[in-house]
Amino acid sequence: MTARATTTTRARTTTTTTTTRAAIGRRRAREPNARRRGDACVRYNTPAGVGRKADDPLGVFRLEYDISMDEAHRPKTWKPTVTVAVSGAAGQISNHLLFKIASGSVFGHDQPVVLRLLGSERSRQALEGVAMELEDCLFPLLREVDIGIDCRKVFAGADWALLIGAKPRGPGMERGDLLEMNGAIFVDQGKALNEVAKPTCKVIVVGNPCNTNALIALSHAPNLDPRNFHALTKLDENRAKCQLALKAGVFYETVSNVVIWGNHSTTQVPDFVNAKIDGKKATEVITDQDWLENDFTPAIQTRGGLLIKKWGRSSAASTAVSIADHIRNLVNPTPEGDWFSTAVLSNGNPYGIQDGIVYSFPCRSKGDGSYEIVPGLEVNDWLRERMKKSEEELTSEKGCVGHLVGEAHVDVPDAGCPVDLEDTLLPGEM
């Protein structure tokens, strides 16, 4: 079964510093011992001329090289390779997440992956460092790494797009400015996904304001299923479970059925009404109604800010874990009777939330990457009032970026942008 080592190919062509080759992704399979490109290939895209010395001892600064791999080594049980594009790939969150994905712990230990890393001109060197480190880890499932700064190239053929990068708020910048500035990024990335990603691509937006960024992106990607756009509220859900466990004096794994409703902002609604602890209603286990109504939500919302104070920077590791959890929620069947939180397009939801916004709902999945909103949760007056407020905020955010979703294929009324948009960004987030 062992085949001969195949030949090495290194295309030492020059390139500019501003473009990245898209991965080739073709394979000449079936021919025994044929050289195959793209199956197992790590590419670095470096400025022309760097590392071209014949005596370069390192072997890592080549413009491009392929590591061909004999198919005999690939377990027959492996699934077809998935391509995962990640923006903000040189950042702290990605630095945790990429190694988790490459290890197989996110998509599964039978799921080979290609990682396509999107950075900026400024982060190019760091991106190269990330790719080198990924290579040094010898992850068997990591079949290819590609880096670049042009989303139209990096997103090519993506099965998943994890949009982590966003511009942080500058000094004196209003929330409206932030929406506008990041909106422009997500217009571009939405269009790029539309042009080059697979039509079945799943998109998870982490960069804030993530709900409205997701709405903008999906508005510009009519080739993709708008239901496949998500904004991350899983970290909020995890923190909510932890705080309920702490209050109840139980271990966190006994807490289930927690949903975050609405916007990933200070108007978010962590739901204790439907939450369960050890299979019982959380409100029967935690009888301190004052805590539930007045302390529980702030405990979740201020967690990020607290961590910045403690740790000196935002919570990259636990955010990365929550993104991994979000993906696992979609690629594994949801346990019977449970649900998870994800902010998705509200169209046709069973809770009376208006269509055309990206709102966090209780969802469940068959494990095929899709999901459905779980109907029938109890919405009492306390919840309804707050869910409405978050809905109104999202409508207002949408009004502020109306010109960015104007051509959207999702047609909804425009609520306009209030002059003084309240700052509802969660503390500790940018």
Add this chain to the structure above:
Amino acid sequence: MTARATTTTRARTTTTTTTTRAAIGRRRAREPNARRRGDACVRYNTPAGVGRKADDPLGVFRLEYDISMDEAHRPKTWKPTVTVAVSGAAGQISNHLLFKIASGSVFGHDQPVVLRLLGSERSRQALEGVAMELEDCLFPLLREVDIGIDCRKVFAGADWALLIGAKPRGPGMERGDLLEMNGAIFVDQGKALNEVAKPTCKVIVVGNPCNTNALIALSHAPNLDPRNFHALTKLDENRAKCQLALKAGVFYETVSNVVIWGNHSTTQVPDFVNAKIDGKKATEVITDQDWLENDFTPAIQTRGGLLIKKWGRSSAASTAVSIADHIRNLVNPTPEGDWFSTAVLSNGNPYGIQDGIVYSFPCRSKGDGSYEIVPGLEVNDWLRERMKKSEEELTSEKGCVGHLVGEAHVDVPDAGCPVDLEDTLLPGEM
């Protein structure tokens, strides 16, 4: 099977900022619904008075709290909990490693763990942040987190001690000074392990100079098996495999039987003579002898320095992965015919390396945490000359810290400390 939620206990006693309570670790098992302490317990040790306000909405600044857990929730297939102590726990390498350990990907998905994090007074806040983030991740296997700055408390009952923390070299500091300064740390940590860790504790030293630090630590821990002290050369092995794969034009998983001999320094000897690619001798696949002899080793050694240039800091993620790999090498049976690298006490080795130093050898494990040095590898003249040089360096390092290993139970000749100790720290390491 579901049991009632148990009561919450929060001991709001005061403490000083310089001590940490050891985990209680007792359980009142078997009694239905009994309150159990220590089984699932996250402790934060904060300065007295902080977060004691009755209206504190966060629930995280308590001096101590327990999350009791009903045993019914604990799968019967789980192994007994292991306690893992980690020094340098607020640092970058740990920030990657701790979340991997807590997730179950290192010790196995049936292996509950307790994490005990050792930091310094300066890093106390960051340690608290790490503990909070670990909690937010809801890892089911993570049964307890404890933080502190006193190694005699943090190491209590440890099954594993991962000694990542070390002092970096200051400006103008000679290598001898570095050995001396870090030696003092490892004298103290060795003594602490001797006093409070389990006699079966496995110790992996990552802080540099790691071989000699490991020797110092084991010299002061006569209650522990000296064979259970390791210094990390797995990252070098991983990098070596990657470079061989790259040169051969094959995927890295086809490279096996790579060993790093000697010291984790510039005198290390990455072994291409015994390496295999696709089951064949690497020297038959890679016929460029000049590259093997002259370029291969520098490619590995300069990798860390390169990554610092690229990434702006040292390679935390891939180092953490290599520590995880090292642990997995010990807790899983080694594939038939293969081996891994770890620097261990040289006593009785089959390669003629003198006793009483910590030297990296090819090893294999039955998967029970122990190992044996694999005999019978080919040592040609090229290898022997370089292996000898690394041996001499380790003898020399030992001479420099002779007063720190003077009371060692491992008795070996002292080679003395040369006046001008060559700087052989790997570039990019501190």
